[in-house]
Amino acid sequence: MILTQNLCKKYGRMVAINEMNLSISTGTVFGLVGENGAGKTTALSMLSTLSMPTSGYAYINGYEVSRDPRSVRQSIGYMPDSFGVYDELTVMEYLRFFADCYRVDRRIVKRRAEELLERVNLTEKRHTYVNALSRGMQQRLEIARCLMHDPAVLILDEPASGLDPKSRLEMRGVLQNLRDMGKTILISSHILNELAEVADEVGILRKGSLVVIAAIQVMLQHSSAYRTIWIQGFAPHGVMKRLLSQDQHVLEVCEQPDGWEVLYAGTLAQQAELLQRLVQGGVVVSQFREQPTDIEQLFLRLSAVQEGTW
Amino acid sequence: MRINPLLAKEFHQRMRTARAPIVITVYLLGMVVLTFFMLYENVQGQLYLVQPSKSQQVFVLLSLLQMTVVAFLTPAFSAGSVSGERERRTLTVLLTTPLSPFGVLLGKVLSSSALLVLLVVVTLPVYSLVFLFGGAVPQEVLAVLGFQLLTIVVIATICVLFSTIALRSTWSTVFSYGTVGMMMVVFGALGYGLKTLYQQNPIELFTLHWSQFFYALNPLYVEAALQGAVSAKPAIWLTFTEFYAVVILILLIPSLWRLRPQWFARLSVRPSGSEKQYQ
Structure with a gap:
């Protein structure tokens, strides 16, 4: 349904998207995660025909974005990151206008608009002017707008x-609702947790490159199986690092100025045994606590550990 | 057949506020009062000795006044049409719909000239009063009306194209009023200046030629020529149409570039920066 092959976008010497290969099958909700400036918006603007790839191919619904942009536009509903609305229209007129842009059959426009407004919880606001809606409501209206031509x-x-x-x-509820409609959805976000409840698969974009693609369930399993432990204590030079590296469940030790950050893959009982061994080994432990796990960071670290590049 | 969605939306938006009927009413009342006084001046309270030539002058004066008003009003409606969409960040979404850039431009031209066309059409009965006193024939009135509509569409198109090319409404307004100023004042002054030169040196035929050319680009002069108030070539309005058609075609290229830089990707010239800057 969405396929990219070595998709690249360059602005002069700056590489915004580097050889992106992505395959999203029909009915999948795919989350594209990355920090600000990672290239998410650039990738989505190419897929929505707003900008042209420098090289590579992108197919939406079987249509190539550079060769058949008109069919691509008819197949997609695109909501940009920063958007404006036509303030002087009512919610219903707003949807009707976009239905006209997509040449939706006039006989079904009203019924479809009503259905979509119900889906995004804006039924009561259908005769309200768009400028009287809150930002959250406008964003939900945008989603309804994207669906007016049934892309x-x-x-x-x-x-x-x-x-x-x-x-x-409320937005998360709407997105979960969309998932039930069976549409293929590509959502970008800079927070992975935000997508955890709606996405089936997630791709992590870093400096224009898609570094990881995985099913959200796999990511969540990783987040429960791996944890980051923060240890602070006093020990003769090299003892702490030796004791930690002797434990087979310790994946990575990162020495900080005031302690050690440990990526740990054992159970809670094994974790307690590690503490015991540290104390027995002569370490005066002042802090031994589990740190909140950022799934995205964790996943990136795991991939880097596997590749040996962290 | 479907009406262009942008035209339908904007006309609907504009006509449901109180402002549009107020503007039309005030303008119409102004024209009626002016016509009444001018015609009263013509007949001087008596109907025995009506002078058709004076009635003709009333008609010329009224139509020139109307042309000036609509020419300077048109940019107010059209100079911010596309740049305004860009500033409100609605253009991006519009460009992801199947509406083509030509559709967007056409919708903007039609919607921004619609109210002005209405202004011109509603004054038609006022012009018709001139028939009562002679001096103008219906064909003349229709020719003037047609030319006024043509001028509105020409100015609106140029302004919409400027608003597509210039990224900010401020700049497109400056360019638009600059263009209207050229059309209404500069070209007329150039025509007059060159004609004066020719009268002083009748040998310099090229000055006469260029004087006629510049006059043909001035809507006021062309309109006066259509009414027979000034001497000019028979198809002066054709020169006007051809020249501004060329101007519009030239401006159309950078406008399309702004809206769909992808169309120009096969050329070696690529837009600098990101396409998002234009959309």
């Missing part, structure tokens, strides 16, 4: 950005 693919660029916690929750 096969939805491309949502940071749909929950700039929202307060309540609106984020």
